[in-house]
Amino acid sequence: MKKISALFIALFLLSGGQAFAAGDAAVATLSQSMDxxxxxxxxxxxxxxxxxxxxxxxxxxxxxxxxxxxxxxxxxxxxxxxxxxxxxxxxxxxxxxxxxxxxxxxxxxxxxxxxxxxxxxxxxxxxxxxxxxxxxxxxxxxxxxxxxxxxxxxxxxxxxxxxxxxxxxxxxxxxxxxxxxxxxxxxxxxxxxxxxxxxxxxxxxYSNGKVNVIQxxxxxxxxxxxxxxxxxxxxxxxxxxxxxxxxxxxxxxxxxxxxxxxxxxxxxxxxxxxxxxxxxxxxxxxxxxxxxxxxxxxxxxxxxxxxxxxxxxxxxxxxxxxxxxxxxxxxxxxxxxxxxxxxxxxxxxxxxxxxxxxxxxxxxxxxxxxxxxxxxxxxxxxxxxxxxxxxxxxxxxxxxxxxxEEEIQGLDFAEHGSTAYELRGGILNNNETPSSGSPFGHGLVDRLNRLEKPKADRKAEVGG
CATH class of the missing domain: 1.10.3430.10 (Ammonium transporter AmtB like domains)
Structure with a gap:
């Protein structure tokens, strides 16, 4: 009887130790995941x-x-x-x-x-x-x-x-x-x-000995x-x-x-x-x-x-x-x-x-x-x-x-052929279309749009 009891106690302690070990591993894994x-x-x-x-x-x-x-x-x-x-x-x-x-x-x-x-x-x-x-x-x-x-x-x-x-x-x-x-x-x-x-x-x-604010x-x-x-x-x-x-x-x-x-x-x-x-x-x-x-x-x-x-x-x-x-x-x-x-x-x-x-x-x-x-x-x-x-x-x-010239024009147009803001509505009349070189146009966008036009229309824009 004593041997059986000792066996049960040993099994209990062993399973408990394994459970604690598994618990520690789970905590470590969870901690690592949270980190x-x-x-x-x-x-x-x-x-x-x-x-x-x-x-x-x-x-x-x-x-x-x-x-x-x-x-x-x-x-x-x-x-x-x-x-x-x-x-x-x-x-x-x-x-x-x-x-x-x-x-x-x-x-x-x-x-x-x-x-x-x-x-x-x-x-x-x-x-x-x-x-x-x-x-x-x-x-x-x-x-x-x-x-x-x-x-x-x-x-x-x-x-x-x-x-x-x-x-x-x-x-x-x-x-x-x-x-x-x-x-x-x-x-x-x-x-x-x-x-x-x-x-x-x-x-x-910096001009004429002055430091100018550029807003x-x-x-x-x-x-x-x-x-x-x-x-x-x-x-x-x-x-x-x-x-x-x-x-x-x-x-x-x-x-x-x-x-x-x-x-x-x-x-x-x-x-x-x-x-x-x-x-x-x-x-x-x-x-x-x-x-x-x-x-x-x-x-x-x-x-x-x-x-x-x-x-x-x-x-x-x-x-x-x-x-x-x-x-x-x-x-x-x-x-x-x-x-x-x-x-x-x-x-x-x-x-x-x-x-x-x-x-x-x-x-x-x-x-x-x-x-x-x-x-x-x-x-x-x-x-x-x-x-x-x-x-x-x-x-x-x-x-x-x-x-x-590029700096005065702005790097948007000079470097990217485009602009960040649409300026046509406030500057041009509704029936006006800017040329590809216009500082108010979208540059690359305008040039690409012109490629979609019929050949006769493109010739007319550049004077025949």
């Missing part, structure tokens, strides 16, 4: 940010270039994803060579288990490149912009990412950039500085873009936890919200103090300034610290726009260099000041602050030298700027 879903949702939000960039850039520039800007943003995302798959991911997250560059994982070979992580990082890479789009708007050849995008996504950005997120030398020093104030935003902004330096200003921007054509569209970017930024920052169960997610969302709000308030108040009015475009960019400013330290600072970071970013933005536009004379139609570059530097350095653990204001000393400064300087040097060398060589063979 994957969380990262994918965050990737979708960051992807949607590209719609925000397109709307901001389109609204803050002139209508005759709207189609060109939309095409640049669409191509940036598409080319960026493919290039990052081929080479960028391997350079960024492959086995490190001297802490400088990754050496394997190209085409995601041997990385099949990291396919979700690749998607998340690919939309980040395209975000870095598309920052340049707004700064070079209205005068850069599309093919030249594509060449710059290739250089940024294939080489410049992945190397910076490896240094900081891929186990490279800056990460070993203790450099902190949780979601990309430096990796994404500063890198893209320095790329913009280099490109704009080679391009020069738009026609009429954007649709500020409400730009405002929509700002709200889209703000919405997507919650995925940009919180998704960088890479885990749905991470306890930092609520604090990250809160600091993101508060810093952006601080940026709006700071830029609105400061523009009122300086100009006696609340400037709409600067205040809209103030939200982005606060978002860029908090991206590095979103998981490291307190909500109060986030508000201060945003407030200061909003003030810095306005001064940076004036400095870049009027003193340095870099023609940046959308303020990308100030928003992503200057505020990216501020956000990175702010970690060394406001980080709850290690920050100077929390009795952590200056060690973290020094590392942050070193990282900023290294990224500025790498990006400017690498992209500068690329463009120097490129411009020896081809101009990167459209002709004067």
């Amino acid at each position: 994957t879903i969380w990262v994918m949702i965050a990737a979708f939000l960051v992807f949607f940010m590209h719609a925000g960039f397109a709307m901001v850039e389109t609204g803050f520039t002139r209508s005759k270039n709207a189609l060109n800007i939309l095409m640049k943003n669409l191509l940036t995302m598409s080319i960026g994803a493919v290039l990052y798959f081929i080479i960028g991911y391997g350079i960024m997250f492959g086995t490190s060579s001297g802490g400088f560059i990754g050496t394997n994982g190209f085409f995601l070979l041997g990385q099949s288990e990291n396919i979700g992580f690749f998607v998340f990082q690919a939309v980040f890479a395209a975000t870095c490149a598309t920052i340049i789009s707004g700064a070079v708007a209205e005068r850069m050849k599309l093919i030249s912009y594509i060449a710059v995008t290739i250089a940024m996504v294939a080489i410049v950005y992945p190397v910076v990412g490896h240094w900081i997120w891929g186990g490279g030398w800056l990460s070993e020093l203790g450099f902190t950039d949780f979601a990309g104030s430096t990796v994404v935003h500063l890198t893209g902004a320095i790329g913009a500085v280099v490109a704009v330096s080679f391009l020069g200003g738009r026609i009429g921007k 954007g054509h649709n500020i409400p569209l730009g405002a929509l873009g700002v709200f889209i970017l703000w919405f997507g930024w919650f995925g940009f920052n919180a998704g960088s936890t890479l885990s749905a169960s991470d306890a930092l997610i609520p604090i990250i969302v809160a600091t993101t919200l508060l810093s952006a709000s601080g940026g709006v308030i700071g830029s609105a108040l400061y523009s009122y103090i300086r100009y006696k009015q609340i400037d709409a475009s600067l205040t809209l960019n103030g939200a982005l300034a606060g978002l860029v400013g908090i991206t590095a330290g979103t998981a490291s600072v307190s909500p109060i610290g986030a508000i201060f970071i945003g407030l200061i970013a909003g003030v810095i933005l306005i001064e940076a726009v004036q400095l870049i536009d009027r003193r340095v004379k870099l023609d940046d139609p959308v303020g990308a260099i100030a928003v992503h570059g200057v505020c990216g530097v501020w956000g990175t350095v702010a970690v060394g000041l406001f980080a709850v653990e290690g920050g100077l204001f929390y009795e952590g000393g200056a060690a973290l602050l020094l590392v942050q400064v070193i990282g900023v300087l290294a990224v500025i040097a790498w990006t400017s030298v690498t992209l500068g060398t690329f463009l120097f060589i490129y411009t020896r063979f081809s101009s990167i700027r459209v002709s004067r």
Whole structure:
């Protein structure tokens, strides 16, 4: 009897242990699935940010270039994803060579288990490149912009990412950039500085010793873009936890919200103090300034610290726009260099000041602050030298700027043979048909329509 009882007890314990083991495996599988879903949702939000960039850039520039800007943003995302798959991911997250560059994982070979992580990082890479789009708007050849995008996504950005997120030398020093104030935003902004330096200003921007304002054509569209970017930024920052169960997610969302709000308030108040009015475009960019400013330290600072970071970013933005536009004379139609570059530097350095653990204001000393400064300087040097060398060589063979006539006409018609807006109804009589060369026509559309006409009609249009 005792033997039978012992047997039953042993079987019970064995089955119970198996049940517990099966339960643990199920929990682990569920946790992994939730993490994957969380990262994918965050990737979708960051992807949607590209719609925000397109709307901001389109609204803050002139209508005759709207189609060109939309095409640049669409191509940036598409080319960026493919290039990052081929080479960028391997350079960024492959086995490190001297802490400088990754050496394997190209085409995601041997990385099949990291396919979700690749998607998340690919939309980040395209975000870095598309920052340049707004700064070079209205005068850069599309093919030249594509060449710059290739250089940024294939080489410049992945190397910076490896240094900081891929186990490279800056990460070993203790450099902190949780979601990309430096990796994404500063890198893209320095790329913009280099490109704009080679391009020069738009026609009429700097003339007779004056700095002329070239008004954007649709500020409400730009405002929509700002709200889209703000919405997507919650995925940009919180998704960088890479885990749905991470306890930092609520604090990250809160600091993101508060810093952006601080940026709006700071830029609105400061523009009122300086100009006696609340400037709409600067205040809209103030939200982005606060978002860029908090991206590095979103998981490291307190909500109060986030508000201060945003407030200061909003003030810095306005001064940076004036400095870049009027003193340095870099023609940046959308303020990308100030928003992503200057505020990216501020956000990175702010970690060394406001980080709850290690920050100077929390009795952590200056060690973290020094590392942050070193990282900023290294990224500025790498990006400017690498992209500068690329463009120097490129411009020896081809101009990167459209002709004067094309710029005056608008890049929509010059680059795409079409326009973003229908202008016939407001300019031409109902019975008038524009010629294929008319600045009011749809260009390529008109030419294609003419091909459908009888041969006799086409001869009559061109004088027999």
